[in-house]
Amino acid sequence: RLHRMATRDPLTGLPNRTQLHERLRASLQEAAVHGQAVGVLYLDLDRFKLANDSLGHRVGDRLLQMAADRIRACLRASDLAARIGGDEFVILLPGIESRESTEKVACKLMQQFREPFVLHEQDGIAGEFFFTVSIGICLAPQDGLDAGQLLSQADAAMYQVKEKGGNGYNFYTPNLIRRYERRLSLRNALHRALEERQFVLHYQPQVDLHSGRILGVEALLRWKHPDQGLVPPMEFIPALEESGLILEVGKWVLETACRTLRDWEDAHLPPTLHVAINLSGRQMQHPGLAQEILDALHRHRVPPRRLHVELTETLLMEHVEAGRNILHSLSEAGITIELDDFGTGYSSLALLRRLPVDVLKIDRSFLEGVPGDGGNETIVRTIVEMAHTLRMRALAEGVETLEQCRYLAGLGCDAVQGYLISPPRPAGELLPLLREEYPLPECRITAQGGHRAREG
Template identity: 35%
Template sequence: MQSHTPPSNLHGIVTNVATKLMGATSSNASTVSTEALAELVSYLDVDVSFLRHNDHKIRATVLVAEWPVRPYIPDPDPLHTIYFADADPIFAMAENAKEPVIVRPQAQGEDYRQRIAEAGGAPMISLATVPLLSGDVTTGVLGFVKFGDREWGEDEINALTVVATMFAQVQARTNIEEQLTYHAAHDDLTGLPNRRTLLAHLDDRLAAHRPGPVPVLLLSLGRLKSINDYLGHVAGDQFIQGFAAELRMAMDGLGLVARIGGDEFVAVPSETMDLAETRRLAENLTARLTEYVTIAGEVINRIVSIGVATGSPGRDSPSDLLRRADEALVSAKAARVDRIGVFSREMLARREIRADMELHLRHAIETDALTVEYLPEVDMPTGKVLAVEALVRWQHPTRGLLLPDLFIPVAESLNLTGELGEWVLNAACADMARWRANGVGFDTMLRINVSPVQLVATGLVDTIAGTLEKFGLEGTALGVEITESTLINDLISTRATLCGLTEIGIDIAIDDFGTGFSGMEMVRTLPVSTLKIDRGFVREIDTSADDLAIVRALIGLARALDLTVVAEGVETDGAARSLLREGCSRAQGFLFCRPLPAAATEQLLAQGSVATTVAT
């Protein structure tokens, strides 16, 4: 505290205090208030001063500043928070006082002395207190104590009333500032720290001088969308609030808990942990948080998925650590077993590849950076090539040849399946037209895959018909493959589209048959010509009685409906022989031929068949 000569009049002291308090903020209000009290104590020649704020929620008065500052403050400080119910008469008066209160030993009668005695025989003092007011609410008290007797002049009390008003203004201003700061750092719905606070915390934990590893658990609360849709957003908010409260209790004293988005929360344990230790914590949280809860009268099984990751101080950033936890969470949701995913480098590599594809797939379609390879469909006894299935590939400039299993999901997420499918249709028909121009492929069907988006989109029949006309191909030259599960997405639109395709001569095949939900009735009522048995049932048909029984049933269904049946994924002689014994002679798979580029496919069509040694 800097020494200075106080002003010689009340007007000067009030002006000095006002100047100090004008610069008060939530971060320095206590210090500035202490300096102002020191100046007032010096001018008024009193022994003690204090500034206290009222907390009416808990009915208590809380110490904000004092002068002189006590040389030793015990912990806990008995003067910091005093509850009005337990307070002595002097403190109790501060709860709702609206006018200054003056207490002098000489001016008090027997009643005052009795109250002092009840309070424990406190020393005789002269006290002046002035309430801090906000409208009709008493928000605090400004007090001055003189040991012994002191006369308080009216001008002094008036000046202190002005000063108390200034302190009340500071209190109101800092309260607003603290509220804004709080809301900027916390989630409105749950009161938990928000993403900004989490990032600041992780930034500190990941500083070079801090210990590590730094653990992070990213939690996703399942079924929130269903609750919002079915029970309403009020119920959804209750669901989130209940989970936040449970998570806060589960992590009590163990670290920071934050909400960073709709159904996502982050827990950062205070202690350093490796991945194994962090996973054990995740298992404990899962056991505690996965339970039945009642929301809006409905009993709901609360499901939690957790992604686990750790970061190294001085090397990893908060975004690095959260990205790893997010990748682990994706893995946890996909697993559907214990719903806990632990980060690995392979996860990050997959995420980087996906991000790369999301950025560049549209450009690849627009610039013909894709290519088509063809997988022959053969008659197993003779090796004759009956059809070729067009399979799209992406010759990525830095990642090499990418198979559709990698980028088709990306195309779906970007709503590019329609554009991609149209590109494949044009490229494959162009190749077929070129083969026929060179005198081959006239008795071979070209099969292309059609996505669910294409199937229900208006204009697919016209698009395919226009493409066939563009390249001089008849409808019977083309076969369309759709996955079995596609049939139930929009049965009315699907039936109309398939009927339109068959009217122009196109063969309709159900791909991956046996894995979906179509059933005999749906297949019977749709204009389907071919069933392609999923490779999962074919691979071990010669050693698995279950697979053999399924394939036998599917072949029997195809025979009963007079449909062509094709086995996919034939890779062994044993599987091929088993299929032939069950009456399936058409197949495709690596046993006969791998996918070929267009030029090599043309050569194969010129030969007319592949080498085969399959015998029943």
């Protein structure tokens, strides 16, 4: 019994990491003697963490038990499946005949997970749940004979599947381990960044084109690395999404934005100023998101009308059903909804009419060469007219010149954001600008002259 406790996962009954290493080393030794191959498959459930967090650990545990049963059903008597932590499993295929035979096992596993997981009331919740899997594969002796190295290689191959959206399998190649090590290093650094408060928010003003007044700001996440300085968002935000850390960072962004609004109200800044925060795909899949946002506003005594939430058009299309419920809950509470990067996705007019979107943000790519680029001018004019037809406001981002400002004002665009007005800055540096009643009269249609804004 003691041996079983030391070598078995108590939840699923599968071998644990300890027994996996023992069996893998023994299989490698036997394979070397008999000239056989050994297959190692590293399997991870896609988006399981989100289900576990939203449905509760009791339901999550039951799903893991069912997943273990499905994995067992795909294996020979001589094979071994182990749970090595969380939603990660390793399948050991000793004496496998060929690469193609290993591939067949991977396909069989993926087929098993295409069927819904059916839960009943006694499981904690009733319903059908769907999961896909990401599988990384390596083979001994081709990829090496060290047990730890083989597991790392299969893990690296699995993460390449994750990067492509999951629901697939991939064989290890030598260049993957270098990418895996860089990604692991980045993930560890992001964990430290959250613990050591290295994340900061910078704010970029949004200006009303009719009055020249600042309407509010967009909160933009920055990573103040102790050695590298400010790290560009595109270098770390995808890693936050992939690792699931984006949920914790998203909560921090929400709390910090609400705290900033409270500070501005205490400093007697205009009560109409808002802060817009960006929502991620992971957050949009979290059923408790709307209540989480409302609770934060209540804690900081901030009126809901002073918070805007932004999501990209592409993100909305990926999460239409979940997004609709969340956005309606937020809108009914008085929170403004902004649709970011509009024009780069595939949303339809019919969908937009059914959603409580208040602002369409024109993607910065459409302002390139404007005024003057006939194609982009047509797109910008169409988006502004569409927004007004749907009783929404149009906001152009990435504005860098007074010529662009005057052109947009002439189209009836409602607001602008970009380096012409200000680069994203810490809240304290923006205070003098926010205190002015008409800080940017030159951005109105009556402005004369033009120049390119500095990007510093």
